[in-house]
Amino acid sequence: MFSIFKKRKPKADIDDPGMVDISTNSTTHTSDTTLDLGDLGNKDSGPCRPILTEYKKIKFGTQQRSFRSQWYNECDWLEYSVQRNAAFCFVCRTFGSENSGENIWIKSGFNKWQKFLVKSKKHSSTSTHLTNLSKMCAYKSSLKTGSVVTQLSSAHKKQVEINRKYMSSLIDVVLYLAKQGIAFRGHNENLDSLNQGNYKEMCHMVFSKFMPDLNNVYENKINHTSWKVQDEIIKISADLIKEIIVEEIVVSGNFALMVDEARSHKEEQLSIKFDCCGYVNGLCSFLSTIQQC
Numbered sequence: 001m002f003s004i005f006k007k008r009k010p011k012a013d014i015d016d017p018g019m020v021d022i023s024t025n026s027t028t029h030t031s032d033t034t035l036d037l038g039d040l041g042n043k044d045s046g047p048c049r050p051i052l053t054e055y056k057k058i059k060f061g062t063q064q065r066s067f068r069s070q071w072y073n074e075c076d077w078l079e080y081s082v083q084r085n086a087a088f089c090f091v092c093r094t095f096g097s098e099n100s101g102e103n104i105w106i107k108s109g110f111n112k113w114q115k116f117l118v119k120s121k122k123h124s125s126t127s128t129h130l131t132n133l134s135k136m137c138a139y140k141s142s143l144k145t146g147s148v149v150t151q152l153s154s155a156h157k158k159q160v161e162i163n164r165k166y167m168s169s170l171i172d173v174v175l176y177l178a179k180q181g182i183a184f185r186g187h188n189e190n191l192d193s194l195n196q197g198n199y200k201e202m203c204h205m206v207f208s209k210f211m212p213d214l215n216n217v218y219e220n221k222i223n224h225t226s227w228k229v230q231d232e233i234i235k236i237s238a239d240l241i242k243e244i245i246v247e248e249i250v251v252s253g254n255f256a257l258m259v260d261e262a263r264s265h266k267e268e269q270l271s272i273k274f275d276c277c278g279y280v281n282g283l284c285s286f287l288s289t290i291q292q293c
Contacts, residue, residue, distance in 0.1 A: 039083045040093070043139065047079035047090035056085045058111055065113035075120050077133070086111045089123060095135040096128065166217050170224060173202050174233045184230055200225055249274055 041048040049072050057064040067080055067087060077091040086109025093106045104110050105123055112119065123129055177184055177198060186197025195201065203225055207218040217223065249255050256275040261268060 039081050040079055040088060041090060043094055047077070048081070049079055050082055052082070055080075058085070058113065060112075060114055063114070067111075067113060068116075071116065071120070074117075075124065077124070077129075078120070081109060084109045084111075087116070087120075089129065091132045091136050092129055095132045095139065102126070102128075162214070162217065166214050167224065169206060169211060169214065170203065170229075171233055171237070173199065173206065174230060175237060177202070178234060178237070185227060199230060245274060 039048060049069075051069045051072075055066040055068070057066040067085070071087075072078055077089050079088050079090045080086075081088060087105075088109055089105035092102075096106065102123060110116070110119065174184075176182075182198050184197060184199040186193070186195050186200070189196045189200060196204075203218060207215040218225075258273040258275065260271045260273075262271075263269075
């Protein structure tokens with residue numbers, strides 16, 4: 001005789017992702033809410049993959065299933081939380097956005113062990129997982145070669161060093177010609193000229209024979225060898241020399257001043273010599289243009 005007091009309990013739905021047995025061998029109920037995942041890995045440590053002699057079991061119907069450490073070999077993205085007794089995708093959890101991917105692999109954790117092989121294979125082929133996997137590969141590559149910003153910064157720093165070395169060489173040529181009283185320019189400084197003047201000819205010799213690593217900079221269309229750059233380097237050098245002379249005079253306190261002047265029909269040249277404490281410390285020549293008579 002059928003009795004309502006002997007009614008059988010409904011069979012558990014094993015497809016329920018949140019179904020977890022509350023017996024002593026099971027974990028707590030998993031949900032889509034974000035809980036403490038402190039026992040999982042991060043970008044620096046990598047995925048957490050504990051290998052235990054026995055994993056906690058979850059009851060599915062009449063059977064009990066548990067996580068298997070062999071699955072680590074099949075899924076390189078797999079990690080396991082002992083605290084949650086659930087599997088996670090390290091790639092999507094670490095490199096994915098907050099609302100991207102499948103929450104069961106990111107937040108709640110996967111614990112339907114009887115369907116792990118099918119579900120893990122399906123997750124590995126999703127576009128979201130593949131996108132996050134490419135992000136992880138880019139991150140690992142940046143640790144070796146540096147980020148894009150770092151690479152650009154390194155390239156910029158190298159280019160600055162080359163430019164400084166090149167300009168320093170041009171300054172050395174200018175100072176040498178000025179110190180020796182040698183004319184800078186030639187009558188024809190075009191590229192097809194047999195003699196482009198002392199300055200450009202010396203630059204060509206220095207960069208082509210003695211500094212070949214900078215020759216490609218010199219061969220550029222803009223190589224900073226124009227007469228305007230020459231005059232600017234001469235002016236800056238003259239200003240620095242005058243500053244040094246003035247500083248030495250101020251420090252000395254006692255000095256003698258000798259002035260000599262030479263004049264032509266349109267230009268006068270005034271030479272000033274400073275004698276500090278019995279020896280000559282500097283010489284300045286000032287050129288000024290006067291109106292024609």
